[in-house]
Amino acid sequence: MSEDETRIAAPLRTDGLAVRYPTKKAPSLEGVSLEVGRGERLGVAGRTGAGKSTLALATAGFIPRVVRARLDGRVMIDGLDAAAAPADALLGRVGIVFATPANQLSASKLTVREELAFGLENLGVPRAEMDPRIDGTLDRLGIAHLADREPFALSGGEQQRVAIASIVAMGTTVLVLDEPTAQLDPAGTAAVADLLDELAKAGAAILCAEHDPSVLGRMDRCLVLDSGRMVALDVPGTALALAAEAASLTPPTLVRLAEAASLDLARAFDEPAVAAGLRAWADAGGVARELAHGATTATTAAAAAAGSIAAPPLPGPAWTPARERAPVRVAVDGLVHRYPGGVEAVRGASLRVDPGEAVAILGQNGSGKTTLVKHLNGLLRPDEGRILLDDVPTDGRSVAELARTVGFVFQNPDDQLFERSVEREVAFGPRNLGIATADVANLVVGSLAAVGLLEERTTNPYDLDLSRRKLVALAGVLAMDPAVLVLDEPTTGQDVDGVERVSAIIEAFRGAGRSVVAITHDMEFAARHFSRIVVMRAGEVVADGPPGLVFAPGNATLLASTGLTPPPAARIAARLGLDTVPLDAAALLATLRS
């Protein structure tokens, strides 16, 4: 086939695509030309606001038909001009899946089978053909066992796979996904990535906007966007390395390891290959390569490899305590919690958090993590056991009173934002606590500076994107000046910048003798910024210790039973048979050099 024919055959193509929303001055996408062939998976990476979602909407034919925006250039789907074609014509050719699993389903169907039938009904497929098509799709995607389950009783990962199956059952050749794993646990994320592999093998063209390197690394190619423009389009390793360089950020661990040992970046996500390459590199003396990008000298590269170069400084100061306050010890003692209906969500969990500690709680969705932490500020009350703050039981103290000591940031910022400006929103908590006005002003400014939103103080929170709305919610709790900070999934929906911000605040909080408890699905985040890892399974604490112990190779079976894997650096170290457990790329390289 000639190159021209390939071009025509590519089910998804954009030529000089540019999108501008009516409310924005700058275009959200500019000059994007790409092709996704049959059986190809194209990952789309970039910071929040870089244009990933806009590209997803445009390639799914939603702009300008559903979302109002000016579209220049062309989007061709299966040879049809998406902007000009009627909705009917695109149906069954292209489909899109978004981040929130529950919102992807029609919300009215009693079984997964009926959910898949919904799209076929809309296409006008005769009823006799529906069952074979539904069964075929479910079989092919390996989720036949879900056919007769109720969609809303499924886990997020299962719901997301059903949502994808519902689109695929319609016969779509082009599948677009906008951060499909953002709200899933590691097992759910892996299952969705596996499913994309299957779809690609069956000939689908896939465009997937993502933050998670473990998903991006499995794509065939990766497009990196920055301010709406293409920065890189290459195999994932190379593209992500270039993107990190352009933004002066740390690349994903595996890419960084491959770079340091001069491996082929195309194989950066092939863990056995990276391990083998690193062994050869260490045997040859372990000199970190002069990094191809930037004016990095051999010495600084070596220093970087030894971990002595800090992360690039963030604009603005990290969090500093505005007021002195005494440290508080938290103890959870034999906690049991039953939900109405008798489900035991927490079954005898005990936990201590000392001042200056940061504890990450890991585990699959449904393992009882959120139920446990909701006891710390009295949102839930123990059925058995006790919660102690400085050895005083919390029984009988109201949530509002406990809020003076324990700050709780929820996963979904939209459950709390209501004020007309960021500043007023952040002042809501400290005002409720009756903190003096002058102090409130200081606390508000301090917390907004810590999350980097000082310049947005008069903006309406709902004019900010999700990642920044999450930061507003975090600032709102920081401003209450708590001794203990509880975070539920602080990094979901955050890009690398956002994660760095949250990490810096956690470090600063610990430094001030206060403590942090966070629920997270991000193993690397947990390993790098927390002094202790607590693993929960079926309502019980099954592991509790420093990251180096919990992520040790000896725990691999235990972790796997909870759907977790150690962070990448620890996984590579285990492959190399090292007896230490490095938590990031720098630590692993340093171990190998010594």
Place this chain on the structure above:
Amino acid sequence: MSATTGYYVAGSSWLHRRNPLTKLLALALVLLSAFLLPPIVLVVLVVVIVAAVWSAGLLRPTVRAMRIPALLLLSILVVNSLFFPGATDVLASLGPLSITRDGLTFGLISAGRVLVAFLASVAFLFTTLADDMLETLIARGASHRISFVILSAVQMVPRMQDRAGSILEAQQARGLSLEGSFVRRIRSLVPLIGPVLLGSLVDVRERTFALEARGFGARPNRTAYRIVVDPPIDRWLRLAIIGLCLGVVVVAVTGFPR
């Protein structure tokens, strides 16, 4: 109550087995009768509806569902009895407050109408799957947009209740106190209602996109996977109900025979 099934209570009673359209028409007949016919009919309607839900084994959930409307009914009764404008026929006095005959009568009638409307709607929602209703309406030629609005309305309450729980927790965690003076409590509603409304908008946008991606309403020749039962007796029932509806309207327009 879940987002999928709304208020639906699974079962196979004679009420469950009726076609959704039959029940929708019956609901219309009850509402027409309650608001257009003389008040004495309200007593008959309440008895008939309660007997119907009892025979369908739904008396207990129905009573439970009426707990919150009961407060509304009580307030309608009290406010009208005490403050009915222009009423002078005092039945009883308690300090500066007096119950008037006109007020009590009007209060009883209004409360009765609202009671009938609530009971009939609850009986309908308990025995009808939203999805069956949707299929029936579309099969009868209703536009998909109207059907979608009906479906969303049925599902909105459970969804909002779900969200309201999370919002209450999030704001309490920010020190919002729900105790104190009346004014203080009213003020504390703003941070609770704000996110329900604003968050729902975000939610609706995503859900609309998802339906769009599945081609909802894109083609006129829609087919149906789910078979909604329509026993022959339902056709006769519907004809009878439509006849009765017309009768109620005619009687109401021409004046009641005295």
